Amino acid sequence: MNSKLYGKLIFEFSHPGRKAYSLPKNDFGRHEFPESMKRRNDAELPECDELTVVRHYTNHSGNNFGVDNGFYPLGSCTMKYNPIIDEEIAALPAFSNLHPMQPEQTVQGALEVEYNLQQALSTITGMDDFTLNPYAGAHGELTGLMIIRSYHESRGDIKRKKVIVPDSAHGTNPASAAVCGLEVVEVKSTADGLVDLDHLKPLLGDDIAAIMLTNPNTLGLFEKDIPEIANLIHSCGGLLYYDGANLNPLLGISRPGDMGFDVVHLNLHKTFSTPHGGGGPGSGPVGVKEHLREFLPKPHVVKDGNRFTVESPCCCRKSDGYCFKNNRISTYLGNFLVNLRAYAYILSLGKENIKNVGPLATLNANYIKESLRNDYELPIDLVCKHEFVFNGLKDKSTGVTTMDVAKRLLDYGFHAPTIYFPLLFSEAMMIEPTETESKDSIDQFIEVMRVIAKEARETPQLLKDAPVNTPIGRVDDVLAAKQSILVYKDDK
Numbered sequence: 001m002n003s004k005l006y007g008k009l010i011f012e013f014s015h016p017g018r019k020a021y022s023l024p025k026n027d028f029g030r031h032e033f034p035e036s037m038k039r040r041n042d043a044e045l046p047e048c049d050e051l052t053v054v055r056h057y058t059n060h061s062g063n064n065f066g067v068d069n070g071f072y073p074l075g076s077c078t079m080k081y082n083p084i085i086d087e088e089i090a091a092l093p094a095f096s097n098l099h100p101m102q103p104e105q106t107v108q109g110a111l112e113v114e115y116n117l118q119q120a121l122s123t124i125t126g127m128d129d130f131t132l133n134p135y136a137g138a139h140g141e142l143t144g145l146m147i148i149r150s151y152h153e154s155r156g157d158i159k160r161k162k163v164i165v166p167d168s169a170h171g172t173n174p175a176s177a178a179v180c181g182l183e184v185v186e187v188k189s190t191a192d193g194l195v196d197l198d199h200l201k202p203l204l205g206d207d208i209a210a211i212m213l214t215n216p217n218t219l220g221l222f223e224k225d226i227p228e229i230a231n232l233i234h235s236c237g238g239l240l241y242y243d244g245a246n247l248n249p250l251l252g253i254s255r256p257g258d259m260g261f262d263v264v265h266l267n268l269h270k271t272f273s274t275p276h277g278g279g280g281p282g283s284g285p286v287g288v289k290e291h292l293r294e295f296l297p298k299p300h301v302v303k304d305g306n307r308f309t310v311e312s313p314c315c316c317r318k319s320d321g322y323c324f325k326n327n328r329i330s331t332y333l334g335n336f337l338v339n340l341r342a343y344a345y346i347l348s349l350g351k352e353n354i355k356n357v358g359p360l361a362t363l364n365a366n367y368i369k370e371s372l373r374n375d376y377e378l379p380i381d382l383v384c385k386h387e388f389v390f391n392g393l394k395d396k397s398t399g400v401t402t403m404d405v406a407k408r409l410l411d412y413g414f415h416a417p418t419i420y421f422p423l424l425f426s427e428a429m430m431i432e433p434t435e436t437e438s439k440d441s442i443d444q445f446i447e448v449m450r451v452i453a454k455e456a457r458e459t460p461q462l463l464k465d466a467p468v469n470t471p472i473g474r475v476d477d478v479l480a481a482k483q484s485i486l487v488y489k490d491d492k
Contacts, residue, residue, distance in 0.1 A: 007471055010056050011488045014046035020053050063471060065415055066276070071441050073368075075387045075418035075430025076170065076218055078248050078270035085348055086273065086341040095340055100332040104309055111308035114301040114333055117343040118285075124346075124354075125244070125264050126257020127287030131296045132339050133330040137245055140265030140284025141176035141212075143329050147263060147288060147295045148210045148239050149180060150327060154295075160209040160238070166195055168219055168422050173212045173243060182209060189424065193219040193380045195229060208238040214246050215259070218422045219380060220365065220387035220432075230260025239263065247271045248434065249362050249386035252355030262289050271357075272342035283338040297327040360435035361386040364442060368433055371446045375453035379425050386434070392427025393456055400456040400463050402427040407474055408455070408466040412448045 048056075066072065072079035090096065098110055118130040134140040145163070152160045163177040164185045174184040188199045194217070211233050215223045223229070233240055242256040242264040248271045256264045268274045268283040275281070288296060298313040313328050346354065362385050369378065369388045376390040392402045406416035406429075418430040433442055455462055467473060
């Protein structure tokens with residue numbers, strides 16, 4: 001973008017009386033709005049001609065960065081390429097023009113998609129049924145925990161209010177548990193970054209509702225003790241919850257249901273290649289084993305012979321309180337077009353090719369890790385899965401931080417990896433290349449990371465001042481967060 005000419009706010013192009021539209025002649029007379037519905041003051045919207053508006057936002061759109069623009073190694077986010085065929089399917093008018101309140105007989109194709117996706121996800125994860133209603137991953141987490149809580153309460157086991165969460169867990173895990181009214185208990189990790197069984201065992205008791213696990217965990221490491229953990233949790237009456245945000249490296253290789261998990265949520269916008277960005281649209285389906293099926297949220301698509309129908313929430317109330325079969329967490333059947341994209345992705349890969357996703361994602365991550373271990377500190381030296389964590393530069397004498405490296409990457413046209421997460425390491429840099437990147441693009445990233453390490457040794461101030469080639473240079477992140485300027489003010 002030409003920042004010099006077009007790097008202004010739209011308000012700075014505003015001139016009184018300029019318009020980007022002309023309304024047709026009014027043939028309906030004048031009808032006054034009630035005073036209670038009128039604004040007290042003008043909206044103070046910018047006044048610009050159409051060309052200025054188009055040119056302004058077209059130029060600004062060039063500052064957007066996504067997978068279609070370049071390599072996006074954002075750890076724990078699985079920023080993989082979204083195949084165009086998925087978008088084409090979702091854009092078909094027969095799907096995109098549907099309304100959720102149409103009669104069932106007019107949307108049998110859409111209901112079949114929902115049902116088939118439920119079945120496909122069940123097969124992939126080893127679960128017995130799925131709900132597609134949650135709108136995002138964290139929403140899926142909350143839904144899964146609501147199912148677990150309903151299960152315990154339906155059995156009169158009301159003292160089970162504790163959820164065990166590893167210290168390496170994504171922050172949404174304890175947050176979702178807290179929102180669900182459950183108490184979070186942290187279990188520590190070993191020096192190898194895995195759940196510490198010796199610390200876990202004393203935490204167990206008849207007040208444990210569940211343990212929340214990600215496998216591979218947020219360090220990109222496979223939790224090899226899952227069978228023993230499953231036995232310990234089930235033996236004390238708790239359930240196993242699987243945070244499927246990191247399912248990508250296991251796709252077609254290993255199934256959470258076979259590991260002993262009772263509940264799983266997935267991020268379709270990650271593993272199943274639906275678009276990221278802008279806060280959505282997302283989808284966080286939740287799968288359950290048979291003993292939890294009745295607690296799945298309604299509405300829910302089922303097959304009745306050759307016809308598909310929707311189970312609606314019941315209106316009854318049990319004599320002793322809430323009906324646990326009436327969980328409802330969204331207005332209808334989730335984000336249908338996102339679900340449709342995921343189903344198209346699964347079908348386009350097919351049974352055989354979907355098995356290549358996990359191994360390729362794992363191969364790419366380990367290739368980067370091994371290529372950069374001489375320049376960047378590797379705190380846990382194990383074979384990783386889809387992602388791994390560096391603890392900043394190996395040479396700490398330069399004073400160059402992980403933040404500096406991330407900012408400098410922008411100058412070279414790469415999106416920065418996830419930084420300062422997980423919290424186990426002070427200079428964490430989490431890198432995830434996914435399976436969709438070619439060796440060429442990965443090699444380019446490796447070379448740039450080596451160049452940055454060399455710059456840190458020879459010209460550290462260059463990194464501390466980065467980025468220097470972007471439309472906006474380095475900002476004060478703390479000040480921007482604490483004193484955000486959200487309203488335009490004309491200082492003239």
